[in-house]
Amino acid sequence: MDVSRRYFVGGAVAMVAGASASGVIAKPDNKIVWPNTTTPSEPAAPAVPAAPKLAERPPLLQAALAALDKHGSRVGNRQRIGVVDFTEHSSQKRFQIVDVAHGAILGSYLVAHGRGSDPRHTGWVERLSNRPGSNASCPGSFVIASRYYGKHGVSRRLMGLDPENNLALERAIVIHGASYVDRSLISAQGQIGRSLGCFAVAENEIAEVISELGEGCLLYASEARA
Known part of the structure; x- marks a missing residue:
């Protein structure tokens, strides 16, 4: 299942957690249709749907927005997550x-996880780890750091903000492009x-990702299934 449909389609995203929502939010790629005015000289005010309640937000999005509030002093750009x-x-x-x-x-x-997190491929x-040398992915909140050019081309460093990922910079856990992330591999294996x-x-997507x-x-990464 496409994560975008599972988590976001059919639900509105409010402003940053802890802040009041304002305005109207539509589903991706859809337009909001205002009701027809009955009096041309005095148009009727557009109907504004109520802001979504916290309980109506998908759990993963709730967790990400809560992390945005928790680490607000260290997150300089709150417009995108x-x-x-x-x-x-x-x-x-995903x-x-x-x-x-x-x-x-x-x-x-598409995004890859670490070999140490999926030893049977x-x-x-199967598991997440913050331990150096584990070759595993780690969960939690990260702040996007500097852009650089390394062995995988253009990349972005990450700084872990939680105990379970606070060694991300030391471990060189970054966002980068890779040939092994390709739809053709899904068909083959x-x-x-x-x-x-x-x-x-x-x-072919790394430039877009690090730009957006x-x-x-x-960046918020969820825990794996227990």
């Missing part, structure tokens, strides 16, 4: 970039390849 669902199979587009203010999904992407995350713990995306999710934004 990246959300990765490690409970989904690697054949799914990496979303969301425009928080407007409730729009800016992109949905099934496409499912049922899943994409694995990283050494980094958030690896398709090589700029320095100072939050």
Whole structure:
């Protein structure tokens, strides 16, 4: 299942957690239709649907917005967030970039997890780790750091904000492009390849990802299934 449909389609995204929602938010790619005016000289005010209650937001989005509030002093750009669902199979587009203010999904992407998180290469995350040398992915909140050019080309560093990922910078856990993140591999082997713990995306999408999710934004990665 496409993560974008599972988590965001059919529900509105409110303003940053803790702030009051204002304005009207439509589902991605849909337009809001205002009612016809009955008096041409005095148009009727448009109907504004109530802001979504916290309980109506998808759980993963609730967690990401709560993390945005929790780490607000360290997150310089609150307009967009990246959300990765490690409970989904690697054949799914489980990496979303969301425009928080407007409730729009800016992109949905395949993303690899670490070899240490999936030792049998099934496409499912079995474990997460913050330990150096584990080659595993780690969950929690990250702030997007500087852009650089390394062995995988253009990439972005990540700084872990939680105890379960606070060694991300030391471990060189970054966002980068990789040839093993490709739809053709899903057809051939049922899943994409694995990283050494980094958030690896398709090589033809890395420029878009690091442009949309700029320095100072939050990246939130969910826990794997228990």
